[in-house]
Amino acid sequence: MNPLGPGDPLRLGPYRLVGVLGAGGMGQVYFGHDSQGRAAAIKVLLPQLAHDQHLVQRFLREAEAARAVVSKGVARVLAAQTEGGRPWIASEFLAGPTLDQAVQAYGPFAEPALRALAASLADTLHDIHATGLIHRDLKPSNIVLTSRGPRIIDFGIARPEHGLTLTTTGQTPVTPGYGAPEQVLGQRVGTAADVFSLGAVLVYAASGRQAYEGAHVAAVQYEVVHGQPSLGHIPEHLRVLIGPCLAKDPAHRPLPPQIRTAFAPPRGAERIWRQGPMAADIQHREAEAKTQTTLPGTVVPAAPSRRRLLVGLAAGAAVLAAGGGTTAWLMGNGKEDDGADKNALKTRTEPVVLWGPLKVADVLSPPPLPVGGVVVVGMPDEGIAAYDAGSGKQRWAKPEFNAQQGFLALPGGLILASSHGQPFGLDPSTGTERWSDYAGWETLIAMDDESLYVHYGEEIRCYNLATRKQRWIVPSPVRANIEAIAHGAVAGKRLALHSATGDAAVLDTRTGKKVWARNDLALLSTTPAIHKDLVLLGNDTLKAVRLSDGKEVWSISMQGLLNKNRWSPATVSGAFVYAIDGNILHCRRVSDGAKVWTHELKFRTSSEVGPLVHGRFVYARALEDPALGVAAVRKDTGERAWFHPQEWPIHFMSAEGDRLFLLTAEDLTALSVPA
Template identity: 60%
Template sequence: MNPLGPGDPLRLGPYRLVGVLGAGGMGKVYFAHDNQGRPAAVKVLLPQLSNDRHMVQRFLREAEAARSVTGRGVARVLAAQTEGGRLWIASEFLAGPTLEQAVDTYGPLPDEALRALAASLADTLGAIHAAGLIHRDLKPANIVLTSSGPRVIDFGIARPEHGLTLTTTGQVPVTPGYGAPEQVLGQRVGPAADIFSLGAVLAYAASGVRTYSGGHVAAVQYEVVHGEPDLSRVPEPLRVLIGPCLAKDPAFRPSHDQISTAFAPPRRAERIWQQGALAADIQQRETSARQWSTLPGTVVAQPPGRRRFLAGLAAGAGVLAVGGGTAAWLLKGEKEPGGPGNGGTDTTKDAKAVPAGRPVWGPLPAADPWSPPARAVDGMVLFGARDGGLVAYGAADGKKKWVDVNVTPSSEFLVLPDGLLVAVDAGGSVHAFVPSSGKEQWSAAVDAYVLLAADDEALYFMTRDKKIRAVNTKTQKILWTVTSAFGSGYAAAGGGRLVLFSDAGDVRALDRRSGQQAWERLDLSNYGAIPAIHDDTAVLAGTSLRAVRLTDGKDVWSVPTGRGAHDWSSAVIEGDRVYTVATYMLHCRRLSDGAKVWATDVSASYQPMDSPHVVGDYVCTVTAKDPKSFDAVALHKDTGKPAWTHAQGSKKSLKLTSDGKRLFLLQNETVTAVSGGVA
């Protein structure tokens, strides 16, 4: 699974998107979770195709086709949006390799496994045909092997039996070597076309090679129509069963019922998916899927009523949604159950009176568990509210100050140097709020899509067509716009530069005043991280921790991680100290020359985009020392000696932020403020 890019949506209906499972010419498939933590695969039509009537109709047909098929052999459709906004289909997430991956990795299937596969797929085709549909694209890549057996996916070109093909002249919407001769020729097809595809699939699974081959697509298709299948590598007992499926004349192919009977797998042959190397592979993928649900931003609780509509706007924008134009709907003085002033236990205390590492207030059941990390500014801590919208609590007393139900923090939100909070609505307008009250100060219709960074003069963001744009925060006028293939959600501004860090690990610096490229560095990391800027120096994470001059991008110093080590994480700079994480160690380095001040093993939970946080006399990060819990750990920032650990008792993702006096912990639905020992 690949990480989400800046242009990917974060929410679609009740689903929170976590990563990209695959992509094609028609759409992308994302890994997602619903509000109950149930995984799903969400297929989304590419935005640029939303005005293509042919592609939209094809996508709608896929949704309806997949919905109409029931049975354990297909991926069940869970939900879909087929009108208005971005079109998507959510189906069961199947944890397992495709048949193509399994054969490529483990070789041809043995006799019992092949028979079990044949019987299962024949039964599934029976269910598809009983619904009046033809799959039309059965192939190894569209068959997923799970612990409960093979499952058929992708109804992208499925049609009713009486339907014509979806092609125009000269186009064949089928994988070469698996489509039936009549399908290759663009003729009307029936259930027998899927039987031909099944025969080609079984021949591949039994031999490890395709039964039709050629130097190019036309040659393969010619062999399908005029040649004979190469079954020489298929074991003889299976060859006589597979051969009839590949008959040129559809009338001579067996039915799915005849195939189920002919292959007749031995008793308990289905256990093949639950033992051996293939089963271990499936189990590992199932474990990974469960782990993904503990990572930041995996599940979204769908807000009810009007908030559900606003969450839909956020899905369309892929960033913060500020509904209702410039109006701020503030619900002041609402109470949270179990929090201060709500009849529950009041844990609020003065920070000066609370020893470092002890709770100042909370935990409060107040947060959207998949909110971005909280922002602490102007005596407030702001984060996504449990029931939708943006909520502000007093950083010192833990009391709710205001809620704006029109703001859904589904993506990063920024704080300007003058202290204003900025967000982007679904129409691309930027809105700036006073954090202490939620009052809107200004807005600008500037086609914003993803907020990147801000300095004392400008706000920098990506537009919906992936250009980089700067807007003056005093006048709200556009300063410059540049076309860039270097789209990134990881950026920092300072020293006259906007520094962009791409998902691929490349870094580019733009001149603040003109937007022109000042310098670039390639292949610094395996993924994106957030740069740290201090005066005329940028500290970049990656395979090496390096400080570079903002003027020309040249190294001031560089420190490698070492062989087999995790890359350096995003860093935080305080004075002449750089704090970062690499390979479970929390490091302190001198900003001037990169020399090690100290390094302490804290069993850090490695999250490359998250930097440590300086709180009073301590530097804090997330530790995974307890295998059952992600906890906050603090070291003395001058010596690196352990100071305290705040145990959370949960393996859910833990996100930290700080106002310099307190550490704020957001985990699951709770928010806790921990004292840094500073008034």
């Protein structure tokens, strides 16, 4: 929580404001209390947005949805001002950890606690549905655990049951892995969508793992629609209760009262909220909140530290997260708040949205490719399309092309892409097909000034860029998984490969001859990075091995608090390597791995895609509520520069000049970033 600033109100309705819990694209969330000392989280629409009727209506719709639900299982709306002045909503302040925080801190729930959780959430969903609403975004971070049981929060995208789905312009379907298949596909949804989300939540609570996993967000969404949930870590007698909630067909999912009956908790199971380590955590947070409201009308004399408030008051910011759920205080550098930090916030330069979000992309699209004044993405369902980098207007489309096989910019400015296994060189400005000569491929691996390297079946193939003739074919030295994916990087006369099975190898680019191969470097595949005679790989450790013989030069174990299972892929820029270890962004010397600086990210990011380094900044993606967006950190010092909120998680980023292109599941956005 930060102290009130010069422009912040001191009072809203009956509430005396104490501090700022968070800020985002639409509004600000304050911590306050009434004359009786009752705490509240008050969300206020930013004054400069009050003229935007669309945003005002969305803000009011959230208030109406939350007000309509009468249930002990939701955060109650205490008061609201929807007409005249600045609109605001006051909600019950919930002092407790969210479900994902609790699982991370104390591990998966034991069976009695899981049954108590399931029964309580089923009752709450029944109450929500009884009012004619569908929550549409039930997930662990939207469930706060209090001394009176779990509470469901955030009605920002709740809709009436007869309302349309969320696939209107600029919106995408809910949180990957928790949204139902019909939501992912953009179809009309009913109350059964919330039941699917409940099933996914219970899998996470019971095992500490998501029901649907994948190498990237698009892969997770694909598994939701076409795959089977991962239930292997859950006892069989609980598996048969959770499984039906995750049925692909909404008609085959049970109703909340049936779930409540099936999970009937044993006598005394609800004591989990009042006894034990997690209950002690809840009580500590409640005590911290009470200190802020002990004397009615008292203003806190000094801003509590971020560390204290993250422990004591974090759930309050989640109750009514501003805008799309992004809060400015999450983008920190691990230091305590002070006057200098507040002054820096006043003077920093922010990015500007050039255009978007445009609903133009496929959930399985490769990263956006900026080239020749356009940016290329995979179209929904099939094909590729190019959009003007300055205006966002579509320049051309190729519905017959296969985006999932990849596309890249060739020397000379053409785009290399594939149609029905046939490669083409396309003019970026018009999409005109200039030539078609190469044999087919399954995955583009890498390219240097002379050659193109592709993965085809169980082979690695090399083609000459000038003549477009095949140079060599060799059996793949790395095992491929069922998706036949091999990541690669090329430098000098060496091609480094890393497969989805964790195998690594280096080939001579002149002949395809294997220089060395290892199968013990990592458990999962990451894109390698090359610097001089070193190959850098992220996974359970960040390590550098020699390009010449595969021997390890240095390695660094995990240190961050989030994403504990692996490092992100490494990104090399000059003599430095940048990688994300859980919630820690590192800059290290490539030669020996020595630390140059580290930056503590106050959000969960991805271990599948490494940080983007461009110009003066290192960019990291914030992928989980209450932080969604992109963070910019200064490349030379590791200091925070700015945070740009997004309404939905970013899959990929790319940059050209002063433009940063952000790709979510379906949306493409262009930012103009500070020089």
